[in-house]
Amino acid sequence: MPHISMTVNGKVASGDVDGRVLLVDYLRDDLGLTGTHVGCDTSQCGACVVHVNGTAVKSCTMFAFEADQAKIGTIEGQAEADGTLCAVQQAFREHHGLQCGFCTPGMVMSAVALLKETPKPNEADIRAYLEGNICRCTGYHNIVKSVLAASGQDVAARVVD
Amino acid sequence: MYAFDVEKPRTIKEAVAALKREESQALGGGQTLIPTLKQRLAAPETLVSLSGIAEMAGICRNAAGDVCIGGATTHAAVAAGADAYPALAQLAGHIGDPAVRNRGTIGGSIANNDPSACYPAAALGSGAVIVTNARMIFADDYFQGMFATALDEGAIVTELRFPVPMAANYQKFVQPASRFALVGVFIAKYTDGVRVAVTGASQEGVFRWTEAEAALSAEFCPAALGALPVDPHEMITDIHGSAAYRAHLVKVMASRAVAEIT
Numbered sequence: 001m002p003h004i005s006m007t008v009n010g011k012v013a014s015g016d017v018d019g020r021v022l023l024v025d026y027l028r029d030d031l032g033l034t035g036t037h038v039g040c041d042t043s044q045c046g047a048c049v050v051h052v053n054g055t056a057v058k059s060c061t062m063f064a065f066e067a068d069q070a071k072i073g074t075i076e077g078q079a080e081a082d083g084t085l086c087a088v089q090q091a092f093r094e095h096h097g098l099q100c101g102f103c104t105p106g107m108v109m110s111a112v113a114l115l116k117e118t119p120k121p122n123e124a125d126i127r128a129y130l131e132g133n134i135c136r137c138t139g140y141h142n143i144v145k146s147v148l149a150a151s152g153q154d155v156a157a158r159v160v161d
Numbered sequence: 162m163y164a165f166d167v168e169k170p171r172t173i174k175e176a177v178a179a180l181k182r183e184e185s186q187a188l189g190g191g192q193t194l195i196p197t198l199k200q201r202l203a204a205p206e207t208l209v210s211l212s213g214i215a216e217m218a219g220i221c222r223n224a225a226g227d228v229c230i231g232g233a234t235t236h237a238a239v240a241a242g243a244d245a246y247p248a249l250a251q252l253a254g255h256i257g258d259p260a261v262r263n264r265g266t267i268g269g270s271i272a273n274n275d276p277s278a279c280y281p282a283a284a285l286g287s288g289a290v291i292v293t294n295a296r297m298i299f300a301d302d303y304f305q306g307m308f309a310t311a312l313d314e315g316a317i318v319t320e321l322r323f324p325v326p327m328a329a330n331y332q333k334f335v336q337p338a339s340r341f342a343l344v345g346v347f348i349a350k351y352t353d354g355v356r357v358a359v360t361g362a363s364q365e366g367v368f369r370w371t372e373a374e375a376a377l378s379a380e381f382c383p384a385a386l387g388a389l390p391v392d393p394h395e396m397i398t399d400i401h402g403s404a405a406y407r408a409h410l411v412k413v414m415a416s417r418a419v420a421e422i423t
Contacts, residue, residue: 019165042196043261055237058264132260132261
């Protein structure tokens with residue numbers, strides 16, 4: 001039983017875990033952080049995306065023991081302590097970037113990672129970066145608008161879909 | 162998945178020792194192995210995680226000018242760092258999706274030899290050398306069939322060495338859901354000739370299209386591929402495409418790669 005210790009949204013979390021425990025299940029079941037979702041469990045849909053040491057990772061395809069000593073960021077850690085939404089969350093709200101909301105945590109986490117790498121992405125950049133995030137509800141166009149808006153760019157500048 | 166013990170070696174030496182155990186399995190980025198374990202298609206007793214081995218990650222050039230990539234280097238790192246070999250960096254940057262690329266490793270991909278994976282096409286198309294903890298294997302001898310390689314039991318792919326060509330390009334027809342290569346063609350022009358490696362098409366995995374290599378070495382232009390037949394025998398037929406369709410795609414992707422290089 002590996003012993004692990006990691007920081008999640010700035011707080012230390014540690015304990016013994018069975019080697020088989022997936023990072024997503026550790027976050028959801030052991031730490032009660034249920035904002036990260038299990039959509040497909042086959043690493044395609046991206047509803048489970050979290051940040052590991054600053055980069056986007058599909059937490060259903062990583063073991064908790066692999067995150068030992070890592071800095072983890074989940075959707076719960078994106079807003080300010082006083083509840084103020086981060087730029088991406090605010091943009092999703094304003095531009096109707098979600099319907100059922102199931103894919104949304106993964107979309108937000110991927111978008112946050114994208115904007116860190118590419119502060120002013122164009123539509124093609126956004127769609128390419130979100131290739132690993134699947135949405136059944138929206139048809140993606142409002143998600144693209146939301147990410148453009150979050151980056152401070154003109155939403156109308158997107159290519160007609 | 163079935164239960165297993167975990168080993169986290171810090172050095173190649175420690176990893177090799179751990180892999181001498183019965184029923185032990187190396188874990189790279191896990192992007193193939195973890196889904197495999199979830200489906201109970203494998204049941205190792207010990208998982209030996211290679212991601213903590215610093216000496217296995219990184220990109221550099223050797224004295225011969227080859228691009229040398231540590232087996233534990235992620236696709237994202239190759240995409241960002243292999244600027245000495247642009248076609249290779251581009252191939253890496255289009256494997257899977259961004260999150261998958263942050264975990265998946267070149268060593269894992271090469272050790273697994275998925276018949277639809279991209280890296281085998283780059284390795285075979287470049288005449289790369291696969292370096293293990295015990296020996297070096299030329300690409301031409303390494304790929305031995307679907308999920309079959311020349312790797313010895315318990316061996317680790319510690320490094321890949323890619324000779325840098327004068328020009329190269331990789332064209333992949335992306336299967337839209339899995340983002341694997343329905344067909345992928347890697348063409349590289351070296352001073353001593355052209356290499357054409359095809360992935361995704363054959364049941365035997367990656368192969369060299371030798372007729373195309375001969376034609377392109379004689380004259381490097383899209384028209385050189387014109388009359389060449391592609392034999393659909395032994396090509397993969399599945400829900401994504403028939404053998405005949407894949408055979409057709411081989412020629413289309415190869416022509417596009419040549420056009421990009423020209």
